[in-house]
Amino acid sequence: MTRYALRVASVAAALGLWQLLTSLDIDLWLRFSQFPTVTDVARAFADRLAGDDYWTDLTDSLTRIVTGFLLAAVLGVATGVLVARSRLAEDLLGPILEVVRPIPAIALVPVAILLFPSNEQGIVFITFTAAFFPVLVSTRHAVRALPPGWEEAVRTMGGGRWRILGSVVLPGALPGIFGGLSVGIGVSWICVISAEMISGQYGVGYRTWQDYTVVDYPGVFVGMVTIGVLGWATSTAVELLGRRLTRWLPRTSYVPAGRARPKSPRPAAPAPAASSVVPTGPEPEEARDEHLV
Amino acid sequence: MSTSSETRETTRTDTAGATTGTATTPATGTAVRGTRLTLRAATLGRPDAAALADVDLDVPPGEILTVVGPSGCGKSTLLRTLAGLLPTLTGSVEQDGRPIGGPAADRALVFQEDALLPWRSLLANVELPLAIQGAPRAERRKRAAAWLERVGLADRARQLPHRVSGGQRQRAQLARALAADPRAVLMDEPFGALDAQTRAGMQDLLVEVLHGTGATVVFVTHDVDEALFLGDRVALLGAGRLVAVRDVPRPRDRAAHDDPARVALRRDVLTSLSI
Numbered sequence A: 001m002t003r004y005a006l007r008v009a010s011v012a013a014a015l016g017l018w019q020l021l022t023s024l025d026i027d028l029w030l031r032f033s034q035f036p037t038v039t040d041v042a043r044a045f046a047d048r049l050a051g052d053d054y055w056t057d058l059t060d061s062l063t064r065i066v067t068g069f070l071l072a073a074v075l076g077v078a079t080g081v082l083v084a085r086s087r088l089a090e091d092l093l094g095p096i097l098e099v100v101r102p103i104p105a106i107a108l109v110p111v112a113i114l115l116f117p118s119n120e121q122g123i124v125f126i127t128f129t130a131a132f133f134p135v136l137v138s139t140r141h142a143v144r145a146l147p148p149g150w151e152e153a154v155r156t157m158g159g160g161r162w163r164i165l166g167s168v169v170l171p172g173a174l175p176g177i178f179g180g181l182s183v184g185i186g187v188s189w190i191c192v193i194s195a196e197m198i199s200g201q202y203g204v205g206y207r208t209w210q211d212y213t214v215v216d217y218p219g220v221f222v223g224m225v226t227i228g229v230l231g232w233a234t235s236t237a238v239e240l241l242g243r244r245l246t247r248w249l250p251r252t253s254y255v256p257a258g259r260a261r262p263k264s265p266r267p268a269a270p271a272p273a274a275s276s277v278v279p280t281g282p283e284p285e286e287a288r289d290e291h292l293v
Numbered sequence B: 001m002s003t004s005s006e007t008r009e010t011t012r013t014d015t016a017g018a019t020t021g022t023a024t025t026p027a028t029g030t031a032v033r034g035t036r037l038t039l040r041a042a043t044l045g046r047p048d049a050a051a052l053a054d055v056d057l058d059v060p061p062g063e064i065l066t067v068v069g070p071s072g073c074g075k076s077t078l079l080r081t082l083a084g085l086l087p088t089l090t091g092s093v094e095q096d097g098r099p100i101g102g103p104a105a106d107r108a109l110v111f112q113e114d115a116l117l118p119w120r121s122l123l124a125n126v127e128l129p130l131a132i133q134g135a136p137r138a139e140r141r142k143r144a145a146a147w148l149e150r151v152g153l154a155d156r157a158r159q160l161p162h163r164v165s166g167g168q169r170q171r172a173q174l175a176r177a178l179a180a181d182p183r184a185v186l187m188d189e190p191f192g193a194l195d196a197q198t199r200a201g202m203q204d205l206l207v208e209v210l211h212g213t214g215a216t217v218v219f220v221t222h223d224v225d226e227a228l229f230l231g232d233r234v235a236l237l238g239a240g241r242l243v244a245v246r247d248v249p250r251p252r253d254r255a256a257h258d259d260p261a262r263v264a265l266r267r268d269v270l271t272s273l274s275i
Helices: A002-023 A038-050 A052-085 A087-100 A105-115 A119-144 A148-156 A161-199 A204-213 A217-245 A271-280 A282-291 B002-019 B075-083 B122-132 B137-150 B166-179 B196-210 B224-230 B254-258 B260-274
Strands: B037-046 B049-059 B064-068 B090-095 B107-110 B184-188 B216-221 B233-238 B241-247
Touching: A002 A038, A038 A052, A038 A217, A052 A087, A052 A119, A052 A161, A052 A204, A052 A217, A105 A119, A105 A161, A119 A161, A148 A161, A148 B075, A148 B107, A161 A204, A161 A217, A204 A217, B037 B075, B049 B075, B049 B241, B064 B075, B064 B224, B075 B107, B075 B184, B075 B216, B107 B166, B122 B137, B122 B166, B137 B166, B166 B184, B166 B196, B196 B224, B216 B224, B224 B254, B224 B260, B233 B260, B241 B260, B254 B260
Parallel strands: B064 B216, B064 B233, B107 B184, B184 B216
Antiparallel strands: B037 B049, B037 B090, B233 B241
């Protein structure tokens, strides 16, 4: 309870400071005189919420990112598994993927314009590319880090290739895959907004840039807040889904002060079990470093 | 060697009456369920690193063969070859006279630790081999639950592996290996990570649950006393080859540890391992 109070207080303090600096027109090297106040932004926000355009923009952006991200999740996991499990696939796809990977997705705007008949498909393509590589790389690492015992056990039960894929590889790699998905959804937002600003029609990014060009600064802030909330909501959704699907992961028995739960004391987590799953841990960090545009 | 396997068959039929009450597998024809495993002039290991050379070994149906040797001597390699996970480099590995070309469900492998899938409950882990065999859901649930009960884990069936003790995990692994009625059980130091007390209990449990299965067992261990207690015969590995295979007097008899013949064999085994 106190933690929620702290969080609310933190946001309230930030907003209060913003209001204070802008309403007093503070100009101390950083210039707040041109800056819209919190109340300006709130009023603009209320106006937008009442209109149709805001909701069209919202659904447009969400459609783009959900389409691109889902494509990236499916194809990224599939390609990652393929490259990790098949030497032929690694030889055939590896070099191409490694060359394309360092190119920031947003730099593919010209390619998207040349390739796709409509802007819409181009934006989805860029969103897809942004999320694809973090998912691919983390899946590849997670699959390669699987302990061989699991697969050997299923093979000696008479399990074939598909059984191993479904019963060992995919569930075992899931913690690592979700690391990539979490990074991917974040990068996808960066790219969908940027792509909309450059070439979009409708969408939160497009609207934000439009507002800037017509010097509607409160409108720009409405766009930024919207992007922030949408990004936070989608990341949380991915995070919660991941946590739900990897509930089997042994958690540490350490409980931070003030969060002790008297119900069901956990037995000390066995070290060997923990070490067998942990190897997938560092990949998301690595992917994060490599893929911020 | 044939005499030792015969004596084991008779001990089994003697005690069969006591175990039929708990046995979940049909008791009919258990005497012939075991399989014969043979290695002929085989070199074992990975192509770049052979671990064992020139191995000739014949394990008759229903025998418990224990394998001892210092760590790194190729015990696990031998087991993985019999499982079909590793092809022989030269020579052949056969099951009932037919070459083993790959892993198969009738040769179950029990690992030292952490071979249970951590995202599946103990029950779901034991169900897995039955699911692979295509058993209907209700039936495999029933059989898996019965096996968990046999190894004393009925109340732990819904737990995830990391929520139970190491000994319980190994019992679950044993149940998983035996649930699919394998004709051979290959065990790779299954009790190696357990403390001495748990280990003795597991040995008794193993002897008990093997009754009525008739399965051939190859049991790798680095513990000489464990090898002499469990095995009809004990195979000694060392220096990249199979050193000897010895008959064990009075196997699986806790009172036999001070039998003079057993004491003499134990001394022999320890001497040959320390070279």
